[in-house]
Amino acid sequence: MKDVLARTPNVVSFGQNISTGSCLSGLTRGLPEGDGRLTVNTPNIENTQTGIGFGLMVEGVNGIFCLKQQDFLLLGIDHLVNSWNAIRSRNPQASFTVMAIVVDNGFEGPQSCLNNLPDFCSISRIPGYTISGKTDADRVIGRHLVAPGVRLIAVSQRIFRDEIIVPAGPETVVDEENEIVRYGNGDDLSVVAMNFALPQALQAMAGAKERGLEASLFTIAAAMPTRWDAIVDHVGKSGRLILLDDVKSLNRPSDRLLLDVAVRQKQARVHAVRRTADDSWAQPNADHLDINIETVFKEIGL
Structure with a gap:
């Protein structure tokens, strides 16, 4: 600034x-x-x-x-x-x-x-x-x-408040308008971070590495993206998508991404880690999106 x-x-x-x-x-x-x-x-x-x-x-x-x-x-x-x-x-x-x-x-x-x-x-x-x-x-x-x-x-x-996050791997801006950036060049798995779920996405990337997979991480800075072509096309190559989105909303842009993947990449294995809509949002809580790595990879067949 x-x-x-x-x-x-x-x-x-x-x-x-x-x-x-x-x-x-x-x-x-x-x-x-x-x-x-x-x-x-x-x-x-x-x-x-x-x-x-x-x-x-x-x-x-x-x-x-x-x-x-x-x-x-x-x-x-x-x-x-x-x-x-x-x-x-x-x-x-x-x-x-x-x-x-x-x-x-x-x-x-x-x-x-x-x-x-x-x-x-x-x-x-x-x-x-x-x-x-x-x-x-x-x-x-x-x-x-x-x-x-x-x-x-x-x-x-x-x-x-923590150290600034710099994801590993080569970095490519794949969509200027929607501020979508791809990290890594692996085609075994597509990982997408939305809203403020980048730390959880990095956990998924680490889990992929432990399993010998070459993955690509996509981050989306735009709050209301208008298209997902680069991500959906990559899911077509990898056949697997892990989506992480911590937004507290009933009108999630990630719903539209999942629909687009379901329509265009019907054979892909998909697992989304997102918030559950309940009254706990308005109560004191840890305010943290939890991710169980074993469950996530089991859901996509790995």
């Missing part, structure tokens, strides 16, 4: 405590200022903050709303849907980005349970991106943070 903002004049970054205290757990510490760059600490007024971002954009000023908890973006839904509908036809050339922290460390309570960026994107028809590893960060921040228009970006508190 610092590198991109240092190259971009005329940016207002704003949010609660973004330049004081913990600076959102360090996410916004030391943002560059000068040359039209401002950093503004605001109260907890998420609806107003979202409106300010659209107002800045209409006036030709780039805005970044740094939000300490994605749950409270619900308070800005009216602006994300209705204000943006009124503005989008003007084709504004300035940028407005909402960068939200997903509080997913576990045992946080009912107001810290939303990790479902796709739902925000679906209702607002605004593109969104999740950041789980180094390549995601480089591409999403580099390509989208201050691009013209509006987008939502979410980062996982659980993930970004």
Whole structure:
């Protein structure tokens, strides 16, 4: 973020405590200022903050709303849907980005349970991106943070407090628009990580290696991908798919990927590790997608 903002004049970054205290757990510490760059600490007024971002954009000023908890973006839904509908036809050339922290460390309570960026994107028809590893960060921040228009970006508190994740193997961007990246070049198994399930996907990759399999890992940073051709084609080669998706939603983009695979690769063995919809989402819990490696590989015949 610092590198991109240092190259971009005329940016207002704003949010609660973004330049004081913990600076959102360090996410916004030391943002560059000068040359039209401002950093503004605001109260907890998420609806107003979202409106300010659209107002800045209409006036030709780039805005970044740094939000300490994605749950409270619900308070800005009216602006994300209705204000943006009124503005989008003007084709504004300035940028407005909402960068939200997903509080997913576990045992946080009912107001810290939303990790479902796709739902925000679906209702607002605004593109969104999740950041789980180094390549995601480089591409999403580099390509989208201050691009013209509006987008939502979410980062996982659980993930970004650990060492940055750099999956092994050769790296290939197989879909620019949907930010799909392939790691490795094996054709024995297809592994797909969605939302913030990259750590679990790496467990699956390790399990494949232990079994002597050459696998490929696909990560999808786009919250609402529009196509999956590179993944579905690879499943046609490997004949096996392990899908990992930790999103807490009843409207999962991974459902559409599974349907596409079922229609186009009917013979493929598929196993999906995803959240179970129940009331535990709103109760203090570990907030972690569990994966049983033995069960996963048994389900795909290995």
